[in-house]
Amino acid sequence: MALVLDIGPINTDGVEKLMHQVAQKRGHLTMEEEDDKQSKKKLRYHYSVADMMIAQYIMIGKQDGLFVSCVASCLNRWAIVMDSGTGFTAQVYELSEQFLPDDWINEQWEEKYYISALAGADNGCSLVVMSKGC
Numbered sequence: 001m002a003l004v005l006d007i008g009p010i011n012t013d014g015v016e017k018l019m020h021q022v023a024q025k026r027g028h029l030t031m032e033e034e035d036d037k038q039s040k041k042k043l044r045y046h047y048s049v050a051d052m053m054i055a056q057y058i059m060i061g062k063q064d065g066l067f068v069s070c071v072a073s074c075l076n077r078w079a080i081v082m083d084s085g086t087g088f089t090a091q092v093y094e095l096s097e098q099f100l101p102d103d104w105i106n107e108q109w110e111e112k113y114y115i116s117a118l119a120g121a122d123n124g125c126s127l128v129v130m131s132k133g134c
Contacts, residue, residue, distance in 0.1 A: 042066060042084040049078040054095055054127065058082070067091050068129045073121040087134030088116065099126045 044066055046057045057080055058068060066082035068091060073079070092113060094104045099120050105128060113130035120126045 088131040089133030
């Protein structure tokens with residue numbers, strides 16, 4: 001028996017423009033927002049990142065005023081999305097060999113950080129990003 005869901009149309013406004021921008025400048029783009037509140041938004045993503053390169057990519061992004069907004073993993077490689085429009089004021093992260101490093105997470109909660117991004121890898125590792133602000 002197949003499950004059929006009628007969810008209606010999906011809004012894809014802006015997708016074509018974004019895909020063109022990504023094709024033009026793979027891995028680093030600046031988007032012009034129509035909204036006056038946020039005239040420019042910097043967005044950077046990295047993919048197929050090895051464990052040992054995560055710190056370097058995040059450090060470079062922080063120097064450019066970017067915060068991690070999303071992480072994912074596939075085949076023990078990481079994808080990291082960073083942008084300037086998160087509203088975060090501070091951020092810490094932990095790449096752990098165990099899935100969800102409880103002690104570290106609890107320490108950050110005591111410092112008023114909350115989990116803002118999380119991913120697990122095939123090998124059982126996890127990347128936890130905790131942020132303040134917003």
